[in-house]
Amino acid sequence: MILRRHSLQAVLLAAGCAPLAALAQFRVEISGVGVTQLPIAVMAFRGDDAAPQKIGAIVLADLERSGQFKSIDPGLANLDESSRPEMRELRQKGADHLVVGSTTRLADGRFDVRFRLWDVVRGQDLGAQSYAVPAGDLRLSAHRIADFIYEKLTGEKGVFSTxxxxxxxxxxxxxxxxxxxxxxxxxxxxxxxxxxxxxxxxxxxxxxxxxxxxxxxxxxxxxxxxxxxxxxxxxxxxxxxxxxxxxxxxxxxxxxxxxxxxxxxxxxxxxxxxxxxxxxxxxxxxxxxxxxxxxxxxxxxxxxxxxxxxxxxxxxxxxxxxxxxxxxxxxxxxxxxxxxxxxxxxxxxxxxxxxxxxxxxxxxxxxxxxxxxxxxxxxxxxxxxxxxxxxxxxxxxxxxxxxxxxxxxxxxxxxxxxxxxxxxxxxxxx
Missing domain, CATH: 2.120.10.30 (TolB, C-terminal domain)
Structure with missing residues (x-):
C-alpha cells in the first residue's frame, strides 16, 4: 500500500521551510492508569534496528497514549508478519492481541513496512497491511498502523496520523x-x-x-x-x-x-x-x-x-x-x-x-x-x-x-x- 498523503517534511521543504533534526528521538511520556484497557503486545519490528525510525515503539506509544491499551511484554523474539505465534504462551503472559511486523530497506532507498494483528484469545488473524514509503514517511506509516489497530479493536477511528x-x-x-x-x-x-x-x-x-x-x-x-x-x-x-x-x-x-x-x-x-x-x-x-x-x-x-x-x-x-x-x-x-x-x-x-x-x-x-x-x-x-x-x-x-x-x-x-x-x-x- 502506498501512503497517499505526502510526508509533512517533504511538503514543507517544497515550501521552503527548514526542517529540524530530521529524525528526532522518540520522546512521549505517558502517566496514569485507565480503568479498562485492552492488553496488547507490540513486538519490535524485525529490521527496526537498522531503520531510521523504530516502528514498533511508535505504534506502541500511540496505543498507550490513547488510554485504551495496556502494554504486555510478550517475552518473545524473532517474530514478524509472516510468523505463526504460539498463542498459548501469549495468553499466559496476559496478552489479548499481538502486533508483529518488519521494516526492510528497498533497493530504491524506500522502506517496506509490513505488519499483522492477531487476536490471541481466538487465535485469529485480524488483518495485515504493507506500505512502501520513503524514510520521511516512516513515522506516518507507524501512525497509520496504530490507526488500523485502534479502529479494529475499538470500532472507532484512530487519530495517530493526524x-x-x-x-x-x-x-x-x-x-x-x-x-x-x-x-x-x-x-x-x-x-x-x-x-x-x-x-x-x-x-x-x-x-x-x-x-x-x-x-x-x-x-x-x-x-x-x-x-x-x-x-x-x-x-x-x-x-x-x-x-x-x-x-x-x-x-x-x-x-x-x-x-x-x-x-x-x-x-x-x-x-x-x-x-x-x-x-x-x-x-x-x-x-x-x-x-x-x-x-x-x-x-x-x-x-x-x-x-x-x-x-x-x-x-x-x-x-x-x-x-x-x-x-x-x-x-x-x-x-x-x-x-x-x-x-x-x-x-x-x-x-x-x-x-x-x-x-x-x-x-x-x-x-x-x-x-x-x-x-x-x-x-x-x-x-x-x-x-x-x-x-x-x-x-x-x-x-x-x-x-x-x-x-x-x-x-x-x-x-x-x-x-x-x-x-x-x-x-x-x-
Missing amino acids: RIAYVTKSGQGNAQRHSLWIADSDGEGAQSALASPEPIISASWSPNGAQLAYVSFESRKPVVYVHEVANGRRRMLANFRGSNSAPAWSPDGRQIAITLSRDGNSQIYVMDSAGNSEPRRLTQSGGIDTEPVYSPDGKSIYFVSDRGGAPQIYRMPAGGEAAGRAERVTFSGNYNISPAISPDGKRMAFISRVSGDFRLHVMELGGQAALALTETSADERPSFAPNSKLILYATRQGGREALMTSTLDGKIKARLATQGGDIREPQWGK
Whole structure:
C-alpha cells in the first residue's frame, strides 16, 4: 500500500521551510492508569534496528497514549508478519492481541513496512497491511498502523496520523522569536510553518486540514491571516481598525467567526473564509465577547463573554443574537474561558480558574457538572482529537512548559515532544 498523503517534511521543504533534526528521538511520556484497557503486545519490528525510525515503539506509544491499551511484554523474539505465534504462551503472559511486523530497506532507498494483528484469545488473524514509503514517511506509516489497530479493536477511528499545531516563544528582547509549528499527533516531526519576532496566537485548523488561520502581531497590531499548509502561501483575512483576533472556522469551511473591536469593544463577527465579504456582527453586548467556536453541526457558536460581570461561556445561534438569545452554558466557577467542542458534539472542554489556578475541565453538553481533569495551575487552550477521545492542551508541569494530552476522565496523560521555549496555543487538526 502506498501512503497517499505526502510526508509533512517533504511538503514543507517544497515550501521552503527548514526542517529540524530530521529524525528526532522518540520522546512521549505517558502517566496514569485507565480503568479498562485492552492488553496488547507490540513486538519490535524485525529490521527496526537498522531503520531510521523504530516502528514498533511508535505504534506502541500511540496505543498507550490513547488510554485504551495496556502494554504486555510478550517475552518473545524473532517474530514478524509472516510468523505463526504460539498463542498459548501469549495468553499466559496476559496478552489479548499481538502486533508483529518488519521494516526492510528497498533497493530504491524506500522502506517496506509490513505488519499483522492477531487476536490471541481466538487465535485469529485480524488483518495485515504493507506500505512502501520513503524514510520521511516512516513515522506516518507507524501512525497509520496504530490507526488500523485502534479502529479494529475499538470500532472507532484512530487519530495517530493526524497533525497538531502549536506556538513557541524563545529568546528575550530584540532576540525574541515566535514560531508556529506543525507536528505529528505525538509532537514529533515538528516543522516551522512561520517564524516572527512578534507574537503569533490563536491558530485554528480549517475543517479539511489544508489551512491554518492565526493572529500575527508582525504589523505591531493583531491581524488575522490564513495560511496554506501545503505551500506556505498566506493571505491577510482581517486587518480592520482595532483588534482582529480569535478566528474559528465553520464546519463547512466557508465562514470564519472572528473577534473584532472595529466598532468599539470586542464583539464577534463572521466573514467569508475567502475574504470576499464584509464582516457581519453577531453579538450586541455591552461587554467583551470573544473566543468563538462553532458546534460540529454548524448551528451554534459558543463564545466567552463578561456580560454578566465575569468571563463565562455562552451559546448563541450561528446567525447571531439577532436569530436568538445567547444562553449561558457554564455556571460552576466565576471565570471560565477557552471553550472547545468535541467533534461528536457531546462535550465541551474549557479552562476554569480555581483558587487562582487555571485548570482544564470537561463537561457534557446539556449537563451542569464539570469535571476537573488536571491539578496543574497554568493550563490553556484545550482542543479535542478528531475522534473526540483525547484533549490536547498546553500547561506548565514540573517547572517547564509542556504540551499534554488527556483522556476524557483525566486518568491518562501524555507529555508530547515539542520544541523548546514557552509553548502556547495548541490545536488538533486532521
